[in-house]
Amino acid sequence: MRTCLVVDDSSVIRKVARRILEGLDFQITEAEDGAKALEACKRTMPDAVLLDWNMPVMDGYEFLGNLRRMPGGDQPKVVFCTTENDVAHIARALHAGANEYIMKPFDRDIVTAKFQEVGLI
Amino acid sequence: MTPLDYEYLRKLLKERSGLDLSADKQYLVESRLVPLARRSNLAGIPELVQRIKGGAEALTSEVVEAMTTNETFFFRDKIPFDHLKDTVLPGLAQARAGRRALRIWCAAGSTGQEPYSIAMLVKEMTALFTGWRIEIVATDLSQAVLEKARAGLFSQFEVQRGLPIQMLVKYFAQQGELWQLNADIRGMVQHRQLNLLQDFAHLGTFDVIFCRNVLIYFDQPTKAAIFGKLARVLEPDGVLALGAAESVVGITSVFRPYPDRRGLYQPSTAPVARAGAAPHVLKAVASAAR
Numbered sequence: 159m160r161t162c163l164v165v166d167d168s169s170v171i172r173k174v175a176r177r178i179l180e181g182l183d184f185q186i187t188e189a190e191d192g193a194k195a196l197e198a199c200k201r202t203m204p205d206a207v208l209l210d211w212n213m214p215v216m217d218g219y220e221f222l223g224n225l226r227r228m229p230g231g232d233q234p235k236v237v238f239c240t241t242e243n244d245v246a247h248i249a250r251a252l253h254a255g256a257n258e259y260i261m262k263p264f265d266r267d268i269v270t271a272k273f274q275e276v277g278l279i
Numbered sequence: 280m281t282p283l284d285y286e287y288l289r290k291l292l293k294e295r296s297g298l299d300l301s302a303d304k305q306y307l308v309e310s311r312l313v314p315l316a317r318r319s320n321l322a323g324i325p326e327l328v329q330r331i332k333g334g335a336e337a338l339t340s341e342v343v344e345a346m347t348t349n350e351t352f353f354f355r356d357k358i359p360f361d362h363l364k365d366t367v368l369p370g371l372a373q374a375r376a377g378r379r380a381l382r383i384w385c386a387a388g389s390t391g392q393e394p395y396s397i398a399m400l401v402k403e404m405t406a407l408f409t410g411w412r413i414e415i416v417a418t419d420l421s422q423a424v425l426e427k428a429r430a431g432l433f434s435q436f437e438v439q440r441g442l443p444i445q446m447l448v449k450y451f452a453q454q455g456e457l458w459q460l461n462a463d464i465r466g467m468v469q470h471r472q473l474n475l476l477q478d479f480a481h482l483g484t485f486d487v488i489f490c491r492n493v494l495i496y497f498d499q500p501t502k503a504a505i506f507g508k509l510a511r512v513l514e515p516d517g518v519l520a521l522g523a524a525e526s527v528v529g530i531t532s533v534f535r536p537y538p539d540r541r542g543l544y545q546p547s548t549a550p551v552a553r554a555g556a557a558p559h560v561l562k563a564v565a566s567a568a569r
Contacts, residue, residue: 243435248448259444261435268439274357275443 159185160278161202165195165218166210166239171262175208175239178266182279192216196224203230206278208269209256211240211247219254226255235276239264280309280324287328288312288342295343296420297476299498311345344421347496351389353442354396355491359520362540363487364400367518371486372407374516380412384485386475386509387493388417391428391468392437395460397489398467399450416482418473425470431460475505479512486514492522499530506531510546519544 162184164175169190176186187204189195193216195207207225211218218238225231235257240247243261251259258272273279285305292298300308309324316327319338331339354360371381385394394417401413419425438447438458451458473479475493488509494502510533513519519534520543521527527534527544537543 245448245453248444252444252448261439264439265436268436271352271440272444275441 161204162206163204167213192221352440385417386490
């Protein structure tokens, strides 16, 4: 079973994302900020990361830079999932190594399409 | 909705659009037509039917459009577009190298996601098609749908279903809450109104026809008749793409499955390829060897 780390400071969003991704046969772990997500990746590198941008302690953009510099950190497919819905943010995320980008609000169809796009489904 | 109203609507839709609703599709009619009745300040479907019987032509067209407008999204099902990119277009680039022109038809273009997906895909293959004349014709029964397609404006939800994020950044401009396709991609597609039940020989011949997720709504004789007409406007070495749940098997012998490319079909008169190799690939290999 493929694994996905859901990183978002909103427990509601994490719950919604967990439900959708479990329905797509992913095993889910959760983190509420970028720092905790990095710790989780040091323990076990997931196949995918669903990543919020704005979070306390360490935001998604900083997390992504740190992840990509870690040994094995180039492996997970990273899908941003954020309310930052403008081209400048999308371009920054792609430049930093994101594989896909979801603009909130999202639904099951969008998550499915994006995970298909990065080859995880 | 009474059983008589349902029967009346079934017959009307069959005559006007070829839509073949089975006896158990009342829920579909209600889900599409109750909102239309409300927008028209009518109490419900019985009143809508009365107005149609009274000769309300514009309302009748709206009913047909509401029932025949189908879900669509960018690069829907992905596989046909992969085949187009990896096999069909490279093969046609070889086969049409002399005339340097290609014609592609989306026979149920709907709100534009399919023809624009093809346009973006062609644009990504600039190296193969620089200096070529590539026509993409998108047709649909519904005028309202065609107007939306022409505008090339899509909601945030629409651009996130099937469209890779790199293509969104490259080919779209943000317009408030909406995203608009760039003019050069919009300009690659011609939108025309067409009912597939009517003659379409005037469109000319095509190298590729996408006719996806529309024939499922027709009965077998209507499907067979449309396949016959499609075969007459498809080049002998052209390719027909059908929806994931559609096939020619058991309906017509004018097309046969394209070797090893699920969802693609070719005229039965096309040259037979060696097992495991698609005809266009064979042609490409043959011309490279010369």
